[in-house]
Amino acid sequence: xxxxxVLAVVNQKGGVGKTTTAAATAxxxxxxxxxxxxxxxxxxxxxxxxxxRRLGPDPIEVAPGLDAMEIDPRVExxxxxxRIRDFLVEVLIHQGIEGVVAEELALLPxxxxxxxxxxxxEFASAGRYDFAIVDCAPTDSALRLATLPDVAHRALxxxxxxxxxxxxxxxxxxxxxxxxxxxxxxxxxxxxxxxYDKLHLLHERITDPQTSIRLVVTPERVxxxxxxxxxxxxxxxxxxxxxxxxxxxxxxxxxxxxFFRDTSRLHAERLAEVEHTFSPLPVLRGPLFDDEVTGxxxxxxxxxxxxxDREPDAVLCELSRVSFHRDPNGYRVEIxxxxxxxxxxxxxxxxxxxxxxxxGRRRLLALPRRMARLSLESATLEGRQLVVRxxxxxx
Numbered sequence: 344x345x346x347x348x349v350l351a352v353v354n355q356k357g358g359v360g361k362t363t364t365a366a367a368t369a370x371x372x373x374x375x376x377x378x379x380x381x382x383x384x385x386x387x388x389x390x391x392x393x394x395x396r397r398l399g400p401d402p403i404e405v406a407p408g409l410d411a412m413e414i415d416p417r418v419e420x421x422x423x424x425x426r427i428r429d430f431l432v433e434v435l436i437h438q439g440i441e442g443v444v445a446e447e448l449a450l451l452p453x454x455x456x457x458x459x460x461x462x463x464x465e466f467a468s469a470g471r472y473d474f475a476i477v478d479c480a481p482t483d484s485a486l487r488l489a490t491l492p493d494v495a496h497r498a499l500x501x502x503x504x505x506x507x508x509x510x511x512x513x514x515x516x517x518x519x520x521x522x523x524x525x526x527x528x529x530x531x532x533x534x535x536x537x538x539y540d541k542l543h544l545l546h547e548r549i550t551d552p553q554t555s556i557r558l559v560v561t562p563e564r565v566x567x568x569x570x571x572x573x574x575x576x577x578x579x580x581x582x583x584x585x586x587x588x589x590x591x592x593x594x595x596x597x598x599x600x601x602f603f604r605d606t607s608r609l610h611a612e613r614l615a616e617v618e619h620t621f622s623p624l625p626v627l628r629g630p631l632f633d634d635e636v637t638g639x640x641x642x643x644x645x646x647x648x649x650x651x652d653r654e655p656d657a658v659l660c661e662l663s664r665v666s667f668h669r670d671p672n673g674y675r676v677e678i679x680x681x682x683x684x685x686x687x688x689x690x691x692x693x694x695x696x697x698x699x700x701x702x703g704r705r706r707l708l709a710l711p712r713r714m715a716r717l718s719l720e721s722a723t724l725e726g727r728q729l730v731v732r733x734x735x736x737x738x
Contacts, residue, residue: 347380347467348656349548351477352588353573354559359566360590360629361385361559363636363645365478366393366411367629368557370639371646372655373409377473379656380466383413384459385480395638402466406639410472419458460545467548474656479556555585555658557627562592562613571620575683576704583662587621588649589614590629620682624660625653663728667711674714676731683724690722690731697731 352365362385369381380402383390390413391398394405400418402410467475548554556577558570574584593610597603618626627649636645646655653659663679678699680688689700695715697708717733724730 346470346553347472347475348658349463349467349475349477349551349554350656351479351554351556352559353479353556354566354570359559359561360588362389362393362478363642364557364559364588364590364629364649365476366390367636367642367645367649368655369409369411369474369476369646370406370642371650372474372476373406374643374646375654376408377656378408378471379474379476380410380412380472381476381478382411382463382466383478384463385478386416387480388413390478393637393642409639414459414462416459419462422458460548464545464548468544550581552583552661553658555583555662557586557588558584559588559590560617561590562610564613567613567617567620571682572702574621574624575680576702578662578679578681579699579701579704579706581662581664581679583658583660584624585659585661586625586627587617588627588629589617591631592628593631627653665708667714673720673732673734674717675733676708676710676714678708678729678731679727680724680729681727683729685724688722688724688729690719690729692719699729699731 350368352361352368354361362383366381369379373379381390381394383398388398390411394411396403396405396411398411398413400412400415402412405411463475463477466472558573560566560570570587577584592614593603593607595607597607614626614628629645630648632641632645636642649655663677665679666677668675668677676697680701683701687701689698691698692710692715693707695710695712697710699706699708714733717735720732720734722729722731
């Protein structure tokens with residue numbers, strides 16, 4: 344069954360038009376014949392306000408070919424994590440931990456975000472839609488979404504043996520002899536499904552070439568700089584950005600008006616800066632409208648201005664992937680890190696993994712067995728990528 348193309352729209356600063364951009368992309372795609380779903384994964388849930396419809400946790404049709412919904416992470420968390428959480432709470436309370444504290448401790452790292460991703464993955468894999476657009480929370484939360492499947496997978500891989508060890512004494516006789524709560528079969532089933540099926544599929548989805556992120560900026564230097572850092576950090580986890588949307592640009596004719604001349608010149612300078620900074624990503628231009636852009640018709644109008652002769656569901660730029668190489672001088676790892684700064688990078692080998700840190704984000708890359716036995720020789724930025732070289736250890 345064909346899977347939907349998934350696009351996430353993110354920003355760092357509030358008020359740059361992220362939700363409007365996501366809804367406009369969806370309206371334009373539906374207008375061009377794509378079966379489209381737009382999903383709010385932002386706790387603010389302003390998507391309904393922009394579309395001018397009341398939305399809930401189930402998709403509703405808001406225009407021909409266009410469905411919209413707002414995910415309720417509490418409902419999704421109960422569905423995917425409920426039985427495991429209930430068992431852990433019971434164990435923690437048995438150890439003397441207060442109930443409210445036990446409930447907090449029993450949460451999977453990033454549980455709400457993970458279950459939001461699981462809901463999106465289910466809709467994207469069902470074959471009902473051609474294109475799914477996710478209105479994400481600000482960039483920091485989007486970065487958490489990118490890294491959480493791996494973090495949660497590691498956490499659950501530690502949890503499952505513990506459950507199995509407890510279960511080893513789970514015979515009827517043992518249950519009478521010990522007072523520690525024992526997991527039922529449903530707990531095992533949920534944990535194994537999360538580890539071996541759902542989180543694996545999430546990792547595949549996030550790094551799929553048909554999944555990408557579009558960053559939304561405005562002509563403000565702080566916003567542009569934060570988007571640059573976000574682009575680098577997303578690339579570290581092989582989450583592709585395929586375009587930048589520059590919102591609220593004054594139209595060309597504004598330069599002819601004395602009142603707008605300086606602002607128009609500033610916008611042109613910032614646009615040129617963004618095009619240079621984020622090259623080769625295309626920069627989509629979102630014009631400043633004379634009124635709020637709400638309702639499907641106005642959103643479609645913005646979508647037509649943004650995309651012109653481009654297709655809103657196309658992958659507008661492809662990301663290079665992490666690659667491993669052998670050459671006459673030894674081995675090397677090439678990691679795409681566009682716009683990275685050397686003073687923000689830290690590289691180390693931990694066990695059989697390569698740890699790369701930038702901007703406070705760390706990724707652990709499993710090294711091929713042959714490379715893991717070598718010594719780290721150097722790590723340098725070469726163009727748009729980090730090149731890490733290894734050599735044979737000195738005798």
